[in-house]
Amino acid sequence: MPIYMDRHYNIEGATRHAIALAHEKDLKIQEKYGVQFLTYWFDEKRGTTFCLVDAPNKERIRKAHDEAHGDIPHEIIEVDPTVVEAFLGRVKDPAPRETAGTSSSAAVDSAFRAIMFTDLKDSTAMTTQLGDAKAMHLLHIHNSLIRNSLRDHAGREVKHTGDGIMASFTSIPHAIECTIAIQKAFVNYNKQNEETPLHLRIGLSAGEPVEEDNDLFGVTVQLASRICNYADPGQILAAEVIFDQYPGEKSLFMDLGRISLKGFDRPMQVYEVRWQG
Numbered sequence: 001m002p003i004y005m006d007r008h009y010n011i012e013g014a015t016r017h018a019i020a021l022a023h024e025k026d027l028k029i030q031e032k033y034g035v036q037f038l039t040y041w042f043d044e045k046r047g048t049t050f051c052l053v054d055a056p057n058k059e060r061i062r063k064a065h066d067e068a069h070g071d072i073p074h075e076i077i078e079v080d081p082t083v084v085e086a087f088l089g090r091v092k093d094p095a096p097r098e099t100a101g102t103s104s105s106a107a108v109d110s111a112f113r114a115i116m117f118t119d120l121k122d123s124t125a126m127t128t129q130l131g132d133a134k135a136m137h138l139l140h141i142h143n144s145l146i147r148n149s150l151r152d153h154a155g156r157e158v159k160h161t162g163d164g165i166m167a168s169f170t171s172i173p174h175a176i177e178c179t180i181a182i183q184k185a186f187v188n189y190n191k192q193n194e195e196t197p198l199h200l201r202i203g204l205s206a207g208e209p210v211e212e213d214n215d216l217f218g219v220t221v222q223l224a225s226r227i228c229n230y231a232d233p234g235q236i237l238a239a240e241v242i243f244d245q246y247p248g249e250k251s252l253f254m255d256l257g258r259i260s261l262k263g264f265d266r267p268m269q270v271y272e273v274r275w276q277g
Helices: 016-033 058-068 081-088 123-130 132-152 172-192 218-230 240-245
Strands: 003-009 036-043 048-054 075-079 097-099 102-104 113-120 156-160 165-169 200-207 236-239 253-259 268-273
Touching (some): 003 058, 081 165, 113 132, 113 172, 132 156, 132 165, 132 172, 165 218, 172 200, 172 236, 200 218, 200 240, 218 268
Parallel strands (some): 200 236
Antiparallel strands (some): 003 048, 003 075, 097 102, 113 165, 113 200, 156 165, 236 268
């Protein structure tokens, strides 16, 4: 059966306990409608809940939710579970936490994610200038430097783009820290390998998985990618949502104003992350 993700927002009285009870009610009634509620994500700050459901069609999901607790989803999209796991880290309920011989429900995280794109400068020209073997060796170095930083800053690789990596983060501060660590790692590499330097562009955005374009993180992914393409080698550029929701010192960012990006019908506010110095 298809896998769907649904979105509920502005749920009155939404708390972690209330949403957990609603999920339990879904589980109790799911067999009646031939569906399986796999897991959910809840964002108390934004008042949004996302459910992952194995179901024959969208209408079965609506009917099951309606009978279980009356909270009918506002949007439902079909998704690839492997992509969901890459972005969000799981496709089933988290295991209970074990403490002192007892177990309790695991904390359910928000589905809000920061998305990072990287792009290696002149990756195509490397093959022409250096040959396949040397270019592949440098690409492996590029991959290792980025993946080491992702591991150290709780980043999750979503996919390799050929000359870059797309990754997701549950935390905007972790995303910022990771991008800075990546650029510093490339600087250190270049100091020791002046004959074959590697320079990276990085773009950041953030958002929730189900959006108006009916695609998983569609607008967020597109914006992060376009911002990355706009960046100069060595730059980290971030969307306005990153700046707005970064809890640290705002002087870390430099306002670049609004820029026109392919695929967006209005100029988008962009900031540069100050990482050098």
